[in-house]
Amino acid sequence: MQVKTRLSRRLAIAAAAACCVSLAHAGLVDDVAAKAEVGKPAPAFTLTDTGGTTHNLADFKGKTVVLEWFSPYCPWSGGESRGSVHRNGKVKSLVEKMKAVDPNVVYVLVNSTHQGRPEKEIARDSDAVLATTGVKLPILMDYDGTVGKMYGAKVTPHLYVIDGEGVLRYQGAFDADRNSTDGSNYVLEAVTAIKNGETPSTASTRPYGCGVKYKR
Amino acid sequence: MRETRTMRPRAAPNRLIAAAGLLTATMTTVATAQLLPGVPASPREKGPDELARMSLLPERVGIPVGGSAWVLVRLAIEPKWHVYWRNPGDSGVPVELKWTLPAGISAGEIRWPRPEVFRTPYEITYGYADEVGLLVELKASEEIGTGARSASIRGDWMICKEMCLIGGADRTFEIEVSGAVEADATDSDRVPITDSEAFAAIARWQAQVPVAPPEKMKLRQMVEFPNGFRADANENAGVLRLSGPAGRFSEVRFLPDATPGTTYPEGGPVEGRVASGRFEVEVPISVRPGDALGEALRAAGIVCLGNARTDPAFEIEVPIGPPTAGGSTAP
Structure with missing residues (x-):
């Protein structure tokens, strides 16, 4: 299991590096990784979840994919607080509503937290959060931060919605009102628009949350 | 109407100072955040x-009928947190x-003092340390009647050092509505000073709040779109241009x-x-009308001279609308 995890991570890095090098050659980026942009193909990635399963973005072709940047330590994400979208029921509510609109929607968490802690500890703490929420979601480990930087993920929670063609359709906040438990929801609106063959009316918002503590 | 008001007793600042000394507001604190998982709780934390x-x-808080009063919400912040x-x-x-708030009393927007800039290897943020x-x-x-009423405030904040916590507190306080002031009253009559410590603190923080640029300063603020602006375009590249007198200051920066x-x-x-x-500041901006969330498009922020919290800072706001001749919009 451990070998597989390490190998797939190496593959993911290789894939990510290949992507960025080609973009850099095309003159789209300078020294930093390309940021995902709404309306353009979402950057490809391969990451392994805390259970050892490998996920490739291309595997989800034909399905709407929601990526949520996650940290077990941030009080707006998985941290123990009333603001935690995982602990206060917001994620559960969102997933249920999305499934009602589009049963094939894929919702995964991406964890780019490094914070100077061992990866195993972060994975264990992440699993512990999900064990309390009643919603089982894969937690994709991005310990090196390669995918997070490629997407320009700034905070947890920072959400991305990708359509079945692999095009990024929404990036930004989890919802419009961080204090509501069931407020207006940009992500649900994006998933609904995509299901109806429309372009989401709100494509980009300012995410709120804790800064992603990337590997330095 | 005016006559009715002038017949009411004027606010009696001296008496209110005495009252403030005798009466103490009820204070309650509710801690709402907890330590993060995996972080052991120790007596020092x-x-x-x-x-x-x-x-x-x-x-x-003393407020005359039809008048207003400043209230200061103060956060004393643990060293190194913000x-x-x-x-x-x-x-x-x-x-x-x-x-x-009781019926007939309303609260305005927060007047934010000029913030500090916090730089970490991960991010750049704006906020306040220490206090x-x-x-x-x-x-x-x-229409409000005179007399004392109770009111309360709930504060919520995210507080960070290397990690972040969500905190909050509730406070109850008293509002004393006094008789309306005379039309020719001085400012000190209009805003009854009930507490000299509060008066000093309010003045200290008021001095740190960015102000609208005074007319005589002739601060120029405009947005230009070199390639034009289209409300139906996915993205418009523009520049917010600011210029004005710098006084004795040699540094200037814009905080969006x-x-x-x-x-x-x-x-x-x-x-x-x-x-x-x-001073001159050129701020490249990108305007995506589709992301306006129903609000009027604008470029806004504060322009800060010098480096100290008390150095001058000015509110900037330029509406972005249909292009005018020359492809630019100005207020």
Whole structure:
């Protein structure tokens, strides 16, 4: 299991590096990784979840994919607080509503937290959060931060919605009102628009949350 | 109507000072955040209710009928921790105040003092360390009756060092509505001073709040779109240009607001230049009308001279609308 995890991570890095090098050659980026942009193909990635399963973005072709940047330590994400979208029921509510609109929607968490802690500890703490929420979601480990930087993920929670063609359709906040438990929801609106063959009316918002503590 | 008002007794500041000394507002604290999982609790660690302690000045607010009064919400912040400005920057959440007020009393927007810039290897954010005072104006309607009423405020904040916590507190306080003041009353009659400590603190924080540029300063603020502006375009590239007298200051920077649809360069404040006593700041902006969330498009923020919290800072706001001749919009 451990070998597989390490190998797939190496593959993911290789894939990510290949992507960025080609973009850099095309003159789209300078020294930093390309940021995902709404309306353009979402950057490809391969990451392994805390259970050892490998996920490739291309595997989800034909399905709407929601990526949520996650940290077990941030009080707006998985941290123990009333603001935690995982602990206060917001994620559960969102997933249920999305499934009602589009049963094939894929919702995964991406964890780019490094914070100077061992990866195993972060994975264990992440699993512990999900064990309390009643919603089982894969937690994709991005310990090196390669995918997070490629997407320009700034905070947890920072959400991305990708359509079945692999095009990024929404990036930004989890919802419009961080204090509501069931407020207006940009992500649900994006998933609904995509299901109806429309372009989401709100494509980009300012995410709120804790800064992603990337590997330095 | 006016005659009725002038017949009412005037506010009696001296008597209110005495009253403030005798009466103490009821204070309650509710700690709402907990330590993060995996972080062992030790006796040395403070909870978020101790990392930022909220107090209200004055504790007994005097407002004349039809008048207003400033209230200061003060957060005393544990060393090395910080809370956030109205635009937190790369991450964070602004301090939030929710008022529960008696009928006839309303609260204005928070007047935010000039923030500090926090730089970490991960991000650049705007906020306050050590202490912050947030000023809010309470207003009494013309119809409100005189007398004391109780009110309360709920403060919520995200507080960070290397990690972040969510904290909050509740405070109850008293509002004393006094008789309306005479039309020719002086400012000190209009805003009854009930507490000299509060008066000093309010003045201290008021001096740190960015102001609208005074007319005589002739601060120029405009947005240009070199390739034109189209409301139906996915994205419009523009420049916010600011210029004005720099006084004795040799440094100038622009701190953007969070304005839906308009984004500013990454990497924190935009530094400008000072030459021959004038400052100039050029802020590249990107305007995506589709991301405006129903709000009017604008470029906004504060322009700050010098480096100290008390150095001058000015509110900037340029509406972005249909293009005028020359492809630019100006207020």
